[in-house]
Amino acid sequence: MSSIDVPLTKRGFGETRRTDNWWVEPLLIFLGYLAFIIYANWSLLTPKEFHYVGGGADYLSPMYSPVLTPEGPVSASGLTNDPGPTPSWWPSFMPITFSPAMLILIFPLAFRFTCYYYRGAYYKGWWMDPPSCAVGEPRKKYLGERYFPLIMQNLHRYALYAAIVFIFILSYDAWRAFWFGPEGMKHIEVHVGTIVMLLNPILLGLYTFGCHSLRHLIGGRKDVLSDSPARKKCYDCVSGLNRNHMKWAWISMFYVGFVDLYIRMCASGTWPDWRIL
DSSP states (O other): OOOOOOOOOOOOTTOOOOOSOTTHHHHHHHHHHHHHHHHHHHHHTOOSSOEEOGGGOOEEOGGGOSOOSOOOOBOTTSSBBOOOOOOTTSOTTOSSOOOTHHHHTHHHHHHHHTOHHHHHHHHHHTTOSSSSTTOOOSOSSOOTTSSTTGGGGGGHHHHHHHHHHHHHHHHHHHHHTTEESSTTOOEEOOBHHHHHHHHHHHHHHHHHTTOHHHHIIIIITOSOGGGOHHHHHHHHHHHHHHTTHHHHHHHHHHHHHHHHHHHHHHHTTSSOOOBOO
16 A cells, blocks of 8 residues: 655744634633632732631631631621631741641642643643644653653642542531521521532532543443443443533632632622522
8 A cells, every 4th residue: 555654844833834713722721820820829828808707607718628727716897717826837937928728729739730631721821832733832852741840740640539538628618608607506598608608519529520530540440341330330420521621620710719709708898698598
C-alpha cells in the first residue's frame, strides 16, 4: 500500500492557519480563573465575617470549614462571630494575619489544580501550552508530566480522597443551616441562606463524584464490568456525571465563592437573610 509522508511544520508562538476565533476560549478561561483567584485570596486574607450567627442562624463559609481554631465572642452587631485569637505558633514576623483558610483551602485547591479538566484548561488559558488546537506554542519540545513540578499532578488521585471528606463536612454545615435559635432551643427554619448552604455540597458533589480518578477507582482496572452489577452501576453513574465534568467544575467553583460572599454580606448586615418557611 502506498503512503504519503506529510511533513509537520513547527509554528512559532501563536501562529496558526485557523480562521475562527480560537482565542476566545483561552481568554475566557484566563479571566474566569483570575476572577476566582482574586476573590479567594481576598477571602483568605480577610478572616472575619465568615460565620453568620444573626437571628440564631449558623452559616459557616466553606472556605473556613471545618473550624480549626476557637472563634471569638459574638460581635457587637450580633451577626457574626469575631475571629478568635491568633495561634501562638504563628510567626510574629509574618506580614499577614493568620487565617484558618490557609490550612483548609490546601486540600480542595490541590484537588482542583490537579484535576484532569482543570489541567487542560489552565494549560491553555494561563500557560499557552498550547493556546488552542493547531496553534503554535511557546516551548520547543514536549516533556509531559514526568518531571518536577508537573509530576506533582499525580497527587490528584490522593487529593480526591480529601475532596470527598470535604463533601461530608460541607453537608454537615448545610444540615446545621436548617437549625435556628439559641443552644438548647434549636428549631428548624428555612431561609434563603439555608438553600444557599444546601446547594453547595450538592454542586460540589456533582463535580467531585464525576472525577476521572474516581471512575478509574471504581471500574477502570476491570476488563469486564458486567461481572459486577453493583460496580457497573456505580461506574455508569460516575461516567454520567463525568460527561458534564467541565460544567460542574465551573459552576461549583464560582458557587463556593458565592456562598462565602453571601455569608459575609449577611454577617456585615448588608444583605438580609429572608425566611422562607
